[in-house]
Amino acid sequence: MKKIGIVKGLGKFGRITFPSEVRKTLEIKxxxxxxxxxxxxxxxxxxxxxxxxxxxxTGKVSAENxxxxxxxxxxSEGEKxxxxxxxxLKNKN
Structure with missing residues (x-):
């Protein structure tokens, strides 16, 4: 894995923006x-x-979906x- 070291300041609302190089490296869309x-x-x-x-x-977000x-x-809950x-539905017919 490529190592990247970046120092970023917090924005006005305490947010951090991921630089494009980080997004590209991790394939973050x-x-x-x-x-x-x-x-x-x-x-x-x-x-x-x-x-x-x-x-x-269910609307649940999971890597297991x-x-x-x-x-x-x-x-898995949604599948059930x-x-x-x-x-x-089948039993009604």
């Missing part, structure tokens, strides 16, 4: 990617969370809800 942040001792750690998208049914044909994203709904 604006409005499509997520990062997770946590504090370890005196450091703020920011890690790429992946290309996770929200579940079409699966993408199906038609770009439908489902969490959808399966139960389909079973109920």
């Amino acid at each position: 604006v409005s499509e990617s997520y990062v997770k942040m946590f504090i370890e001792n005196e450091a703020i750690i920011i890690e790429k969370f992946g290309e996770s998208k929200p579940c079409a049914i 699966k993408v199906y044909i038609g770009n439908i994203v489902l969490s 809800i959808l399966l139960n709904h389909l079973i109920n």
